[in-house]
Amino acid sequence: MTTIKDSSSNQHNQRIIVTKCPVTFTLFKMGGRWKPLVFYQLTGGIKRYGELKRAIPAISEKMLFQTLKELEADGIIIRTVIENKPQHVEYSLSVSGNDLRPVFIAMVEWATKYNI
Numbered sequence: 001m002t003t004i005k006d007s008s009s010n011q012h013n014q015r016i017i018v019t020k021c022p023v024t025f026t027l028f029k030m031g032g033r034w035k036p037l038v039f040y041q042l043t044g045g046i047k048r049y050g051e052l053k054r055a056i057p058a059i060s061e062k063m064l065f066q067t068l069k070e071l072e073a074d075g076i077i078i079r080t081v082i083e084n085k086p087q088h089v090e091y092s093l094s095v096s097g098n099d100l101r102p103v104f105i106a107m108v109e110w111a112t113k114y115n116i
Helices: 009-020 022-030 035-042 049-055 061-073 095-099 101-113
Strands: 077-082 088-093
Touching: 022 035, 035 049, 035 061, 035 077, 035 088, 035 101, 049 061, 049 088, 061 077, 088 095, 095 101
Parallel strands: none
Antiparallel strands: 077 088
């Protein structure tokens, strides 16, 4: 797999677009195949990793881990380690994640209206 250089013109252009257009910024943070599905699952409340995996069976372990890591890094979800025996991790929406809920509801309404 080829690594993308941070100094490439494509990366530079992407940074400009993401910072200049609020819609592109939102789509960049929440776009892709798996982020919307993980987000949707977390709108129902706190979930453990295994619950998310069972709810989205088509996602690989690697992609679920990577998606959760990206959503956490972007401040959309919160990862909480529970120090019980055995230790486990819970995921929930952050304040900014909860603020995205109306955006997703509007998208669902639009898709439903146009039968997509």
